[in-house]
Amino acid sequence: MDRALGSGLSPPWALHFVDGAPLPLCTVLTGAGWVVPEHRPPEPLRARETLVVRGPVTFTFVDEPGTRAEPIACGEHCATPEQGGTRHRRGWNDRGGDAGDGGGATTLIVDAYPVRGEISHRLLDALPVVLRVGGGGTADPVLDHLAAEVCVDTPGQQVVLDRLLDWMLVYTLREWFDRPGGEPPDWWAAQRDPVAGEALRLLHAEPAAPWTVAALAERTGVSRSTPAKRFADLVGEPPLTYLTRWRMTLAADLLVEQESATVADIARAVGYSDPFGFSAAFKRVRGANPSEFRRTVTTASPAAERPVPARTTPAGSNA
Numbered sequence: 001m002d003r004a005l006g007s008g009l010s011p012p013w014a015l016h017f018v019d020g021a022p023l024p025l026c027t028v029l030t031g032a033g034w035v036v037p038e039h040r041p042p043e044p045l046r047a048r049e050t051l052v053v054r055g056p057v058t059f060t061f062v063d064e065p066g067t068r069a070e071p072i073a074c075g076e077h078c079a080t081p082e083q084g085g086t087r088h089r090r091g092w093n094d095r096g097g098d099a100g101d102g103g104g105a106t107t108l109i110v111d112a113y114p115v116r117g118e119i120s121h122r123l124l125d126a127l128p129v130v131l132r133v134g135g136g137g138t139a140d141p142v143l144d145h146l147a148a149e150v151c152v153d154t155p156g157q158q159v160v161l162d163r164l165l166d167w168m169l170v171y172t173l174r175e176w177f178d179r180p181g182g183e184p185p186d187w188w189a190a191q192r193d194p195v196a197g198e199a200l201r202l203l204h205a206e207p208a209a210p211w212t213v214a215a216l217a218e219r220t221g222v223s224r225s226t227p228a229k230r231f232a233d234l235v236g237e238p239p240l241t242y243l244t245r246w247r248m249t250l251a252a253d254l255l256v257e258q259e260s261a262t263v264a265d266i267a268r269a270v271g272y273s274d275p276f277g278f279s280a281a282f283k284r285v286r287g288a289n290p291s292e293f294r295r296t297v298t299t300a301s302p303a304a305e306r307p308v309p310a311r312t313t314p315a316g317s318n319a
Contacts, residue, residue: 013067016059021115024110034063039057117256133175195227196227251269
């Protein structure tokens with residue numbers, strides 16, 4: 001996870017975040033600015049607002065569209081530890097004691113998550129290219145802690161900031177999915193149901209278990225017909241169909257992450273005693289057998305990620 005923190009930005013500025021991370025989160029603690037995603041129009045970002053940009057696009061944070069500032073590249077190696085750690089970043093105007101006094105300076109935090117694997121892409125696929133969550137919600141206490149922590153330079157600061165930023169991402173996504181009129185994916189909304197939600201948790205926690213509808217009913221404490229109907233109604237497919245797709249998603253990641261594991265090893269890890277049965281299920285769900293899938297993915301560029309489509313709306317100036 002790549003973290004970039006800054007304080008006391010004074011106009012004009014143009015910080016170009018070049019990593020193209022799949023899930024960057026931008027929060028303005030004080031002041032205001034504009035986020036200009038690649039191939040997208042500028043998005044205003046005010047104090048206490050949070051913006052998530054679905055990657056892998058790059059983006060620029062500017063004082064205003066068309067700013068006269070020369071863009072400064074920021075990314076994984078943007079920090080200069082010899083200058084004191086998290087408070088000093090290459091390209092950031094750190095005004096020392098003025099950073100937390102609200103004297104017209106803009107304080108931005110960027111948290112860039114390099115989301116990888118098929119499991120994580122289920123979340124990315126459910127997000128718009130840009131989502132915004134305003135202040136005044138459940139994330140406000142986290143913002144207060146971030147504002148206090150970013151203004152000091154004490155032992156353990158980075159650990160505290162990492163956890164707060166993780167917390168901030170979770171709250172931001174919760175508020176986005178649960179907003180009035182929101183359209184969360186079925187697998188998200190179903191988790192609030194006591195039966196379907198518990199069934200989902202069981203399937204995720206024990207994917208290799210020999211699940212049947214009867215076993216799910218017993219574990220969720222309801223009659224045999226209840227979990228199948230509730231699950232299908234809320235998730236959009238029967239629980240065992242969902243389980244097969246979930247197992248194949250797990251298997252796809254294992255095939256890439258565990259290069260020395262055999263197809264039989266992966267089969268057992270996701271609940272198949274017969275590697276031939278596993279291979280047939282994998283090809284039915286994924287369109288290629290496990291060996292073909294592994295060969296295709298591992299021979300691609302190591303930096304390659306499954307692309308997330310973005311609309312090509314003309315972008316505003318980021319010069």
